[in-house]
Amino acid sequence: MSDLLIAAIGFSLSQVLLSLLLLARQPGWGLSEKLFGVFLLSLLGYLFTPVLQGTSLSLLASTVQTAAPGVFWLLSASIFDDRFRLQAWHLGLVKFTVFVPLLSHLFSFPGSRSLFVDLPQALEFVMLALMLWVVVRHWRTDLVESRRRLRLWFVGCNGSYLFILILSREVLFPGAQWLFLLEYLPPAALLLAVNVALLQYRDGLLFSAPATVITAAPGPSVANAVVHTPADLELVSQLQKYMEDARPWREMGLSIGSLAQQLAVPEYRLRRAINGALGHRNFSDFLNSFRIRETTERLANNEEDHLPVLTIAMDAGFRSLSSFNKAFKETMAQTPTEWRKSQREQGSNGRHGTSNLELGASA
Secondary structure: OOHHHHHHHHHHHHHHHHHHHHHHOOOOOOHHHHHHHHHHHHHHHHHHHHHOOOOOOHHHHHHHHOOHHHHHHHHHHHHHOOOOOOOHHHHHHHHHHHHHHHHHHHOOOOOOHHHHHHHHHHHHHHHHHHHHHHHHHHHOOEOOHHHHHHHHHHHHHHHHHHHHHHHHHHHHOOOOOOHHHHHHHHHHHHHHHHHHHHHHHOOOOOOOOOOOOOOOOOOOOHHHOOOOOHHHHHHHHHHHHHHHHHOHHHOOOOOHHHHHHHHOOOHHHHHHHHHHOOOOOEHHHHHHHHHHHHHHHHHOOHHHOOOOHHHHHHHOOOOOHHHHHHHHHHHHOOOHHHHHHHHHHHHHHHHHHHHHHHHHHHO
């Protein structure tokens, strides 16, 4: 190896170890912290692969590094998507890209390159594309300003680099010697930037508290606000009054930019008010809190029994029945149909109970 390559690997290793030390200082490890730790371990495998080449540990290092694209996708989803829940199929995809190529190294499978090599590589591109989609999809509705700025940079730069690297190494220029510099110099710079940011901002940069749980009634008190300027507190009161009087959430596809125009305030101030004072991390969740409240009231209303669930959902501003069912069940732990049925049963039991009391009194 050249001296430049050795220096790049050594510097990258120092930054990975520093990241692990900073991660270890986190008071409690949630899903994002755990995934970030696994990602750093996969980077260690990536950095040790050329160092251990020709040794008995070479296969272990090369296997560990193959987890990086998949784990980075899951890490990005856990950071950007407040509704993300790790599922078995997520882990299944990552395990497939790790262990199937390992099998091809351990055993001979003639004529099976498409399954053991090409398919795992294709899945890596799919997972990186999903990661970039998560970034783009949730950027506009994200109310956490630091996450919008810094995490977008973190995931966007790193994800784009991984995509370009894998495309160059596996498809465009396989075996090219100059790729070694592309493989190890940029990671050193990116890790340095991440560590500087972690040291400067500490808490709340990459990892933050769990998202606020949405209830049927969107009533976080302004008294619990973490915004302190009189102008922002006045905006919160103005926003709450406008939401109750004008009911803009009924507008399908309402964006935070559009709502800011209706209120005649800068978009960044509205984001700060909704996130800082009302506790919502995502604009869609903020709107859905009002929409779910309205739909629960209408589904519980006997006079609207003739209306289909879809009609009530569309009136409240939901784009489709599937999105309504998902948001409703996340909030109420029941489907809309189950909720409506339970309300009817409660009403029926209440009437029967009243009739029994009246009969007992007359006796």
